[in-house]
Amino acid sequence: MKTIHLFANWKMYLDFDESNILANALAAQAKKNSEQIKIAVFPSALALYPVGQVLKDVGLAVGAQNAYWVDKGGFTGEVSVNMFKEAGCEYALIGHSERRHIFNETNHEVRQKLEAALAVGLTPVICVGETAEERRADKTEEVVEIQLRSALDKLAVGADAKIFIAYEPVWAIGTGDACAPGEAERMHGKISKIVTALLPKVDCKILYGGSVRPANVADYLIGPLTDGVLIGHASAQLDSFSEIIKRAGELAKA
Ligand code: 13P
Secondary structure, X not given: OOOEEEEEEOOOOOOHHHHHHHHHHHHHOHHHOOOOEEEEEEOOOOOHHHHHHHHHOOOOEEEEOOOEOOOOXXXXXXXXXXXXXXXXOXXXXXXXXXXHHHOOOOHHHHHHHHHHHHHOOOEEEEEEOOOHHHHHOOOHHHHHHHXXXXXXXXXXXXXXXXXXXXXXXXXXXXXXXXXXXXXXXXXHHHXXXXXXXXXXXXXXXXXXXXXXXXXXXXXXXXXXXXXXEEEOHHHOXXXXXXXXXXXXXXXXXX
16 A cells, blocks of 8 residues: 555644644654554644654654745745754645735745755645636646646756645635545646656655545545645644544555
8 A cells, every 4th residue: 555645734723832732642642643654744833843843753744834945144034944954844835825825926936945945855745726716717737737837847856856746726725625536636647747747757746635624535545646635724633633644544554
């Protein structure tokens, strides 16, 4: 059975104390997790260091939700990729749709963040996906292809580089209106083709994100082209995230 990646994007749902409480609870039950399951948590920038300290002893990773590409300097309010690396991050989300659509992050900025993340040894999780309007206009594939090409075309990557692509249709995020698993799997096939053509030597894993819940997680994970899921709301609560971990573990054993 393949390794299943469960990536927990806590967004701005949890404050410092709540993040630490949830991290401790996840650590306390980590012994029960299947070895086939790889978990990474993306807490707020402030909670990231203590959460990482709690999780590292039990084999769970942490990552940044966003990071700036310049190492150091006069960039008030930003945190750089190497600062996140120094704080213990293994991963960085790049171009999450909330960054793209609420904070107007462009494909060009996504590319700069991606290059900087790779340069400091963070594994990037590049988020792509279409809005409801783009979907209605039948532009899903076109939009995703543009996002992928602008991020990956002629990207200088080492032979051992790893990247993750998270297909997160914007209309499915935080709405309860999850993308049909067959449709997600079909998009993963398109994504895989594009990435392989652009970066034939890179180890690329594909995740689905958008209203993943305990009740539907297995429907995504059984897809042969789906290496895991990127979970928002349901990962920020102990009950639902534990249930997702349990269900993924059962599937890994099957
Ligand atoms: P939800 O699981 O809350 O829909 O969020 C998905 C997401 O944006 C993960 O990055």
